[in-house]
Amino acid sequence: MFWSMAPLLVGIMGLVGLLETLVTPKMLATFFRGRPVADTLVGTLAGAAATGNPVVSYLLGGELLQQGISLYAVTAFVLSWVTLGVIQLPLEVEMFGVRFMVLRNLLALAGTMLIAVLTGLTVQVLS
């Protein structure tokens, strides 16, 4: 079963290499405009489009916070980097079917944005 998925997995890794080269962290940072609501959505989408080690998202997120980007947006970015992945959608469809993929990703998208807002609010209250 695993070996039958090997070409798809290798293809995904090839695509990750391409994206990591063509879409740099600096490029992602330019999408943020300093508006909390819009930036939360941008953070979610940028994280979903990005690939690579989550450490990159932490470091980039730290930089974005220092640039004045809202905690909501940065949290959404860090979360969606791991939970949502445009690049792995073909594999997810192949493994679990379209229905499961759509439902899981919609739940993860809503969950990511909600958790980002709740985390930002809670940290503010605790501060």
Added chain:
Amino acid sequence: MKTEKGRQSSVFRGRLFLLLVVLAYLVLAWYNAPAAFHALRRGGLLLLRLLPVFAVVIGLIATVNYFLRPALIVRWLGRESGLRGWLLALLAGVISHGPMYAWYPMVRDLRSHGGRDGLVVVFLFARCIKVPLLPIMVDSFGLRFTLVLSGYILAGALVQGWLMERIQRN
């Protein structure tokens, strides 16, 4: 469980996808050869880095298939698994390592043996907590943020799993 014909068409689609990626590399190499080599190197390094994860996944699939009978999987991760199933999925998500897609084959295997979709959702979302990377997160965002976010991730994973089950049931 997939039929032999379904498995063959799945392999074909995988090869087609790989071919498209190779074509993308060739197009990039035509316009910007250094970038294509850089991308190829990054992809290759990723593959090398993931080999231990794949070894673990293959080992787990073999273990599941050899030792765990479907009845046992259903008891632990199926409809009747109860609180134990939710906690197992949460714990497995938190301690699992590597990118999400590396775990898809094992999750599919468990699902085909009777594992619940809600628990799959819990497992995949709980993977947001990366235990080895927590010190870096604390360094970048602070301890308060890390604790609050981790708490919400665990709760969010359970809520999403529950919602998935409700949607599936309807």
